[in-house]
Amino acid sequence: MPDRIRTATIALVTLAAAFAAPLAVHAAAAPKVVIIVGPTGSVTSSYRSQGDSIAATAAADGATVVKVYSPNATWAKVKAAVNGANIVIYLGHGNGYPNPYTTTFYGDRTDGWGLNRTTTGGDGDNWSTTMVYCGEKALTGTLTSTDGTAQRTYCAGGPITPAPGWVMIYANACYAPGASEPGTTAATATQALQRVSYYSRKALSPLGASGYFATDHGASPLVHDLLTKAGTTYGAIYAAHVPTGVTVTDNAHLFISGDRVKLGKRSTDPYYTYAFAGDPSRTFGMNVASGPTVVSRSPAPSSTGQTMSPAVTVRFSEPVVGVGTGSMVLRQGSTVVSATVTYTDSTATAVLRPVRPLAPLATYSMALSSSIRDAAGNSLAWTTWSFKTAWSETYSPNRTLSFATGTYTGYRFGSTGAITAKRSYTLTRSSSAPTSKRSAVTGQTGGWYYVTSGIWAGYWIREATSITLS
Numbered sequence: 001m002p003d004r005i006r007t008a009t010i011a012l013v014t015l016a017a018a019f020a021a022p023l024a025v026h027a028a029a030a031p032k033v034v035i036i037v038g039p040t041g042s043v044t045s046s047y048r049s050q051g052d053s054i055a056a057t058a059a060a061d062g063a064t065v066v067k068v069y070s071p072n073a074t075w076a077k078v079k080a081a082v083n084g085a086n087i088v089i090y091l092g093h094g095n096g097y098p099n100p101y102t103t104t105f106y107g108d109r110t111d112g113w114g115l116n117r118t119t120t121g122g123d124g125d126n127w128s129t130t131m132v133y134c135g136e137k138a139l140t141g142t143l144t145s146t147d148g149t150a151q152r153t154y155c156a157g158g159p160i161t162p163a164p165g166w167v168m169i170y171a172n173a174c175y176a177p178g179a180s181e182p183g184t185t186a187a188t189a190t191q192a193l194q195r196v197s198y199y200s201r202k203a204l205s206p207l208g209a210s211g212y213f214a215t216d217h218g219a220s221p222l223v224h225d226l227l228t229k230a231g232t233t234y235g236a237i238y239a240a241h242v243p244t245g246v247t248v249t250d251n252a253h254l255f256i257s258g259d260r261v262k263l264g265k266r267s268t269d270p271y272y273t274y275a276f277a278g279d280p281s282r283t284f285g286m287n288v289a290s291g292p293t294v295v296s297r298s299p300a301p302s303s304t305g306q307t308m309s310p311a312v313t314v315r316f317s318e319p320v321v322g323v324g325t326g327s328m329v330l331r332q333g334s335t336v337v338s339a340t341v342t343y344t345d346s347t348a349t350a351v352l353r354p355v356r357p358l359a360p361l362a363t364y365s366m367a368l369s370s371s372i373r374d375a376a377g378n379s380l381a382w383t384t385w386s387f388k389t390a391w392s393e394t395y396s397p398n399r400t401l402s403f404a405t406g407t408y409t410g411y412r413f414g415s416t417g418a419i420t421a422k423r424s425y426t427l428t429r430s431s432s433a434p435t436s437k438r439s440a441v442t443g444q445t446g447g448w449y450y451v452t453s454g455i456w457a458g459y460w461i462r463e464a465t466s467i468t469l470s
Helices: 041-060 075-082 149-154 189-204 220-228 234-240
Strands: 032-037 064-069 087-091 113-116 131-134 167-171 211-215 246-252 260-266 271-278 294-298 303-306 312-316 328-332 339-344 349-354 363-368 383-389 392-403 406-413 419-427 431-439 448-451 460-462 467-469
Touching (some): 032 075, 167 220, 189 211, 220 234, 234 271, 328 349
Parallel strands (some): 032 064, 303 383
Antiparallel strands (some): 211 271, 246 260, 406 460, 448 460
């Protein structure tokens, strides 16, 4: 069959800050995330880069990550990798149905993964020599003697065995979100529904997936939300990442009673580029095991007006191991805040302190990963919450600003944030000044310190890496 690849530009979606939630429970052990990159010729290297980005997101969220990339993405290696997987992400060629090439449905090569025939063919994606489509019959282990020779030779030995309740995510695979191939006639709504229903049906049943996502807009945000927002429904996760210019319709699944198919159509092409199939009310990670719990935490979930120099404190129900900067993480959006983490075993209490003051009037998310365990090896339930810093905070007594050598400018502002005066001065050696307040300023970015004496008495100085608050 002709080569199939989606060549549209990928619009990676910025990760959203984790929202406030009750204690979140995922699997007792760290979730296993498997990333498959199939051979796609010259595009393979960019898919490997996308895979690495997804892997970094998943690892930062505490998951165990396994990567199976072309030219090593053979059926045997992929099948072994996805054993016990909680999330499977596939980047590569897609072969869906209906398509322009045949009116016959071939389950041996359709609605699955395009993989390397052997490890010696490089990234070559010639479907008759170096690449093989392992379709839904390969995934379910139902190939027969009447199926394609290539499939029986290179895709035999199924079914795949991911973990119960796993999630399948297709990234940039033709047909998987409902679209036609680039350059061909755009899919109708009927065709898009058929394609997603076919592509998702075997993953959902009998392979036991709890959800199916297909996106041309970057898989990292979906993986991040699945791993950090336990209790959030698939429908809400899908809705949170609908790109600008994409219109969503909701439909009954064509093959699975009670399941839904959400189709996101981009208005500019038009292409269907973002889909979900399954039960939108389901959530990821249903298995709960005994283990340590969070007894108290500060700042509290959804709290506002918090200090910009917090000591984020968590007390556990029992002594734990594995507490550190990799398992207790503070973020602003997707950016990890540099911090120190200490743990006191006698009180089972962990404290995170940011290295520098936080931004004023900004939302931060905290995450505790399941790599935190008790002495018996039981994992902490994954926990996320958020809080918001104050607009300003006053220091009484004054605190000290330490300046490195360099030129600095102090400002005075009117009530609307307009600059009414400024004063620049070059320090030829390190110096210091007292400050009584740190605040946001209307119309300005970043945090500002109010200086009470010296060169900049009565002026505001913008925070900088060359200024240290003590």
